[in-house]
Amino acid sequence: MRPFIPAALRPLAAAMRRRLRKPVAGRFQPYSFTLPDRYPWLFDFAAEALAGKPAPRLLSFGCSRGDEVFSLRQRFPDAPIRGIDINPANIDACIARSRGLNDDRLSFQAAPDTGAEPSGHYDAIFCLAVLCHGDLTVRRARRSGRLMRFADFERAVDGFSRCLAPGGLLFLHTTNFRFSDTAAAAAFDAVLEARPDQMATDLLYDRNGLLVPNGRYYPVGFRKRGTGA
Template sequence: MSGLAKMKQPGCPALCAAKQAVRKRRDSRNPLVRLGVSILYALWKGAQSVFRFCTDANYRSILLLRLTKGGKIHQTTPTTGMDRYPAIFSACRDYFADRPDLKILSFGCSTGEEVLTLRKYFPHAHIIGADVNRRSLAACRRLPVDERVRFVYSSPKQISENGPYDAIFCMAVFQRTPQLVTAKGMESLHKIYPFERFERQVTELDGLLNPQGLLVVHYSQYSLEDTAVSFQYKALGQYDQEDYKASVFDRNSRLVKSPPSRNSVFIKQGQDT
């Protein structure tokens, strides 16, 4: 258990008693007392953040990412797991009918579990995992993978150099603090994650996808069907995002209060050369 976790446990009676005393004075009629409580609360939260920054490498990597690249990136939390979307992965495997020469991009691969999962569904494919979190990439590069798997920093240059691709998976990438956004009832994402950023990224990926290739956009706050490149795509099957519990937004970055069913798997139209 970390030091921060211990501090939060009932085993610190003096600290808990102090916090309770401060809480009781939040609604004091004395404005100076209320001001003092606000200052103490801010100092306490700041101390917690500093402590966590110094002791939690994962938290530190996320915070640095938000501070240095927050205006350019999408999801910052590296939450992942093995085989999280079996129905979608199976449908994509069946679409390609075991074609051996596939090149696949896992866009936002986090610590590599998605790449390991894709290898099980596509045993002969070349798989590129890309992520902006360098700590996550370091974890990826420690994985026992074969010579057809490669992990790269998620920059336009490196992703482009390893393309073009037959399938691009963007799983739970195109979203920003979705639980917090939903809990707060936010009606616009314009300030923290505007639609234009999503559309720009989708357009870049579209330029790296071969005709008849698959673009998978799943668990997203925005819809591919709202982008300027949507006319080039048709949905594969009925793989939707009905179980996505977070708020979704339109091309104006405004909340969609009764969102229609949104597809996740798309085929790029055109002749495959």
């Protein structure tokens, strides 16, 4: 059910929706919806998989207003955690939330991609409900078209692969494309699959942007081959 909007404010609300849906370079999901501890089963898996590292370096890509970062902090009390989001207002909200925590291991950056991040640095990267576009599912679109292009998805994934240390973990949940269709996937092994009830209803498209009928893709966690330092 949509929230009630007074008649006088509907033109403004419609304009804001159009602005959000307008393609912006580097932006995938136009909606910043998030929740605290949204994927507990995935975070728990990551905590167990990284238990041997006392202070694993973590990246939350598309961190929105910080719920994911602060949920990770509960499981990784000593980890340096970095949040990146394309929306500067979201980053401002993250910084405001972090004030008073006396936690200098949290950092936030407004950026459209991981281009400025160091190579081979992170032990885990979380990109959850980011590499997708909600309007594709709402419209039941048969082509991803200009809203989501496979080339942009693959470019983002290539960036994650570059930033991950050997043996590092990549978590991709709720995407409109399959990680296995990317060239980068050849350097990874799948280590975590979601159950059907842990998946969103977002549509799945192939490399050419064509709808995959009844498409479901359950692998969500991947380990980069190699031995970490």
